[in-house]
Amino acid sequence: MDEFPAFFPHVKNSFMDGTQRPVQRPKDGRNRKRCHSGKKKAHTRKNLVSSDENKTVLLLSPTKNGRVHDKKRMDKESWMEFIQPHLMCRFDEGFQGLQGPNVTRPKKKPKGTALTHEKKEQNRTISGIRMINEHAMAGIERLCSTWHVYRNHKGRDDTFMLPASALRNFHLECT
Known part of the structure; x- marks a missing residue:
């Protein structure tokens, strides 16, 4: 992460999200519980993916069990320590609690009240911009074996995931 500005000097926006892929059900009961994702209702493994505005995959976290939340993974990886001040980071709602002048994420609905119309419009705009990262992850998953069990x-x-990400970036360079 220290070398991020040297490798990607052109990057102004970074988009981050987590992706899960199914794995075979572990036979060991302890591993079975660790790999089970409540969101997908399946046994999964998870990666965090960071991309830029051109849908190029910049960073790929090590693969971990699907049970661990995206924000917790990011805290353990300590990626936020290395974010440069000029780099605008855009996250989804799963990264609640990240603070900073260069962090953008949708506003969460306050308990007991509704979001104002302006905040809803802001959330729609932010979510529309974040679709770039979803398209980058879909590009990785074009390699069908990334979404098969x-x-x-x-x-x-x-x-397995590193070559899939590299193929995605190679495809973007060639087209």
């Missing part, structure tokens, strides 16, 4: 050894899934 992963049946290989648990330690090899990083060696």
Whole structure:
């Protein structure tokens, strides 16, 4: 992360989100519980993906169990420490609690009240801009084996997502 500005000097906006992919159900009960994602109602593994406004995949986190929340993963990876002041970071609602002048995320509805019309419009605008990252992740998942059930050894899934991300970036450079 220290080398981020050197590798990507042209990047002004960074979009971050998590992606999950299904894995085979673990036989061990403890691992079964760790891999089960309540959101997907399946056994999954998760990566955090960061992309720029051209849908280029900039960063890919190590693959972890699907049970861990995106914000908790980002805190453990300590990515926010290395974010430069000139870089605008855009997150989804799952990253509540991140603060800073260069952090943008949708506003959460206050407990017991509704969002104002202006805040709803802001959320629509922010969500529309964030679709760039969703398209980047969909580009990774064009490699069909990334969204089929992963049946290989648990330690090899990083060696699987990195080439998929690299192929996505190569495709963008060639078109």
